[in-house]
Amino acid sequence: MDKEWMRFPRESPEYMKGVFFFLNYAYNKGKPEGLEILCPCAQCHNASWKTGAIVFDHLIGNGFEKGYNVWDRHGEGLSPMDIDGDTDSEEDELDNIDELLNDRFRDVIQEECGVNNGLSDDAKKFYNLIEEASQELYPECKNFSTLSFTIRLYLLKCLHGWSNASFTSLLELLKEAMPLLNVPDSYNKTRGMIRDLGLDYSKIDACPNDCMLYWKDHNNDISCHVCGASRWIESTTESGQTEENKKEHKVSAKILRHFPLIPRLQRLFMCSETTTSLRWHHDDRSKDGKLRHPADGQAWKDFNGHHPEFARDSRNIRLGLASDGFNPFRAMNLKYSAWPVILIPYNFPPWLCMKAEYSMLPLLIPGRDSPGNNIDVYLQPLIEELKVLWNLGVETYDASTDQTFQMRAALLWTISDFPGYAMLSGWSTKGYMACPYCNYNTNSIYLSHSRKVCYMDHRVFLPMNHKYRSNSRDFNGEKEFRPPPDSLEGVEISEILETYNNVFGKKQKKISNGPWKKKSIFFELPYWKHNTLRHNLDVMHIEKNIFDSIIGTLLDIPRMTKDHGKARLDLQDMGIRKKLHPKEINQGKDIVFAKACFSMTTNEKSIFCGVLKNAKLPDGCASNISRCVQLGERKICGYKTHDAHIMLHYLLQVAIRSTMSNQVAHPLIRLCSFFRCLCKKVIDLKDLDILESEIAETPCQLETIFPPSFFDIMVHLPIHLVNEVRMGGPIQYRWMYSPERYLGKLKGYVRNKSHPEGSMAEGYIVEEGLILCARYLNSGVETRLNRMRRNSEKCHPYEVEGSYFFPYIGHPIGGKKKGEAIYLDRNSKNQAHCYILFNCDAVQKFMR
Incomplete structure (x- = not known):
């Protein structure tokens, strides 16, 4: 049967016609209970018997249960090839390594490089991985290649937290027990193989005083052109003299790690598993006027109004930027602050876009001290990429349409704690004008004894006829009839700071300009001053x-x-x-x-x-x-x-x-x-x-x-x-819970405490490659993308038997076995009974 209509938007005529076809099929081929059939919608999960009219409403409103492509609960039998375990089902159980390599190295394949001459680094990686993918794990092995087995083994290491030494010992034991087993013999070789599946990063030297980056025109400089500090760490002998006899090896004083954003965004569309989800905000989002997603907010709509050409293609990416400092050493008494910059793509549906697997790490700003207002120096590579993605776009292959298109991207806002708000926006969040919304009209007074500034007089936000406005006795002894302060628009801020010259570097004397400490680098983006919401309160x-x-x-x-x-x-x-x-x-x-x-x-x-x-x-x-x-x-x-x-x-x-x-x-x-x-x-x-x-x-x-x-x-x-x-x-x-959890993930990558940023960068690259691999593995393989959480809403088929009052979601926690009785005391039973009475839709009509 042609079931392509199941992928169409639920409001489309094709989908509605298909639902009618399904209902006819279920009543003719299935085993209905009178006028009722099992409802296969995404909420009922084939656990409730409903009439045809109700099932039709559920399928239009909720869609089919994910994965219910064979209607076995409604009369459709499995094909003979599926029953006999013939070729198709066997291929479905295998890891799709060929498609993985094809999507990862699509550019290399299109270039058609020569076999020996003119090979780029990516081409060399591609041919090495092709060779690994073609090698049998052992003689006459049909289920695994060397590459697929190595990926699965490394995936287990990451999921279950094996140490590097234990992983090497396991490989040695496998080689000793099975000499014909064709696997790497150490952790480092395995990591190198997985690392080639991901994307690389670049190192950009920085001034130790945060004045400048050694890139573009200053790529070959040996000292800072602002403060004169050396680019290198000078090695000295015990007497303090520079060593001349040893082979010269220059070590950079400070290194910014840049993970290019453009190829990572392109890869989202090259993977058939993610390209459809990137259009969810336009194709499948509920548009009933309620707020469920950033696309429902006024800022998103205002952006579409200002830039209709950008909004015309739903594949264009909307991003949020989050940043915060953290100590990577798990030692609270050690002062160290590294600053990752995280990008969140908001095109994804709510259940995906805030997950760490779909977030990106474009920059890793080194410690030991916070960059403060000098963070703009380190944001320059990212801003350059965002300019390209906005002005020109980049040609990108779309796996869902098998065509290329010009992909563009825009930054909607930033996410940070309140001190980070000052670093990213340039508005000082301390002193008399600490509130960025009230700005110059912030109501504040200094408490001489407590030695702090307090922010009161909230009566200005009340309606003019409110009784509190004329109540002087309970407040500060005065009546309050001032209007609420007006917020500054992005265009106004841009005009205020138009002639402001940024001065960066720890040794540079800052020029005071009231509450403004700098003109934020984000104003270099052509659209930034028109964004309705630029920085979020956490x-x-x-x-x-x-x-x-x-x-x-x-x-x-x-x-x-x-x-x-x-x-x-x-x-x-x-x-x-x-x-x-x-x-x-x-x-x-x-x-x-x-x-x-x-x-x-x-x-x-x-x-x-x-x-x-x-x-x-x-x-x-x-x-x-x-x-x-x-x-x-x-x-x-x-x-x-x-x-x-x-x-x-x-x-x-x-x-x-x-x-x-x-x-x-x-x-x-x-x-x-x-x-x-x-x-x-x-x-x-x-x-x-x-x-x-x-x-x-x-x-x-x-x-x-x-x-x-x-x-x-x-x-x-x-x-x-x-x-x-x-x-x-x-x-x-737009809050910091997801970025903070991401920082904890980066902290777990630190193995070499002398170089924490290097450890995090290498760990991120390998993890990025594994996440890419997880989308091409057998659906039965447990990965970070489908791993069942402790409080998962998934359930097994045997758990949907019994009463149909509630949708069957969730699974038992602990060691309880199927069929094991659980007895409730009187109090717990009464509480459960009351919960059902107050929350079951079928009971509500009897309680009015």
Whole structure:
């Protein structure tokens, strides 16, 4: 049967006609239960009996279950060749190494190089791999070649964390036990073979003071033309004299590793497994007005409006850039900061685009110190490639159409923590004008006793007729009728910085230009000033800092609380909340501080900590939070960023409600609820309007409770997050969780601690080659692309038997065997029963 229509868009007439054909086939050839058949949609998974009309709606709305190409549940039998295990099925079980080499070295094949003369480096790699792929693993072996077996063996090493030495020992044992086995005899030879399947990288020398790169016109320079520092590390003898007798070997003082972006983007289209997914944002995305993907955001739509020619071809790539510094040595007491630059392609569907396997590492900026504002020096190679991809594009082969097209790419925005925001944007995130949205109109004051700048007066974001605007007693003693500050557009910023001359290098004297520290290198991109959303506020770090402030203040944890003696003196200087002012007793010898409305007794602190310690969370939702709660000392410490995310969203409200008065509990609960609603995967635009009005009022309520020292820049920034969601879509695509996990992956590549960046570069190249290989291996082989996670939603066929109230997703965790009974106590059974009543669609009509 012709089933090509199953690949068409679900709204197309061909697909709808095909669904009618499927229904007729199922009722005629299958075994329907009366008027019902099994629904093969992507949600029901052939686990629910539905009428034909309902099945039609499900297939139009959800599409067919992935992989259900043979309708064996609806009357279609397997072909004789499939049953007998004939040629086709045997070929499907083999690794497709020939197609792998064809896609990887397509350019080499098209050039038709000579056999011996004029071979490029890629051509030499190609012919070496062809030779390995043609060699039998052992005499008369039909299932594996030397190359395919080596790839599978190295894949196991990476999946299960074998050490390099153990891998070499395994190869030696295999050679000893099976002398005819044709495999490499060491880890280094195996890695070299896999490395040839990936793409290479280049090393660019840099000034040790971050002034310049030795490339292009300065490629042959031996010293920095800005500060005069030497390009090389000079080797000296014990007496301090330069060695002259030894063979000269120059070592670069600093090296930037550049992984060219263009060939990596081209390879996405050369692989038939990924080229179709790159058009998902245009062909298969739901367009019902809700925010599910960056393509649903206003920034994406504005970009299409400004550049209709670019938007005309859905294959053109939209990128997000993320960067952060990290210590690769797993030693917190050692100061070292390497800065990878990560690119995220947003063309992919939501379940792929944020995965590490689809992210790219174009630059690896070396440590030991953070580049700071000098990061623009290291971004130059990437910006040059982005200019080419925008202005001219590059000719690229599309495997899905078997044609070439002119591929273009554009950078939409950057992702970083708040200090990284300053490095990438050029706007200083410290001082009186730290907020990049409020810019020159940031409401800030300096607290002389706490020695910090606080950011208050959030009443400017309220409607003009709001009661808080005329309330002077509960705030700073003045009425507030100023309008909210206007944000600076990209064109305005470009005009402000048009004559600004960047000065880079650690030894160069910086010229102060107010809050601007430089003109960002991203403005060299022709489209950058027209981007609606250029730099993202990181919700991950904002949540962590706000949670730290709340917990430290409520539990009065030393060095974390915002309510201390200096904060009370600041209140006295400002002349507000006189009840909290310090009072002198014993003729001025002692000072007494009154209890604030958010202060808790010892018993209340025990209850508060007990709620967090005894909380039960789903497996994999967070780490063991109970270990972070110290009941004896009544404090919480040692939690990770994601733990703070979970506690802020789900647990903190319960603890606050159990111990706090309504005056304190209500605004804090509203703040927690705001973040929980903001982090939804699917967001309605109407909900954003409600969130925007709530977050404008919540900080004003907090201003009447907490001292000014509580309101650092992190407490102020949530006021702008709703607008960022409206512009860029759900925050899951624009926060630092995925880049931070990627940094942990790079940290695992470090083997030589003397050269951490070199280790990461070599590890990345090999991993990149393995990811490419994984797309051509037998579908039954476990790889990083299809490895079942601990909390996977996949299930085995025997797990779909039984009741059909719910779609069967997930699989049991642990060592439970099929058929082993699990008994619930009365309380757990009642909880499960209530969950079904409140969440089962079939029951909802009886509960109204």
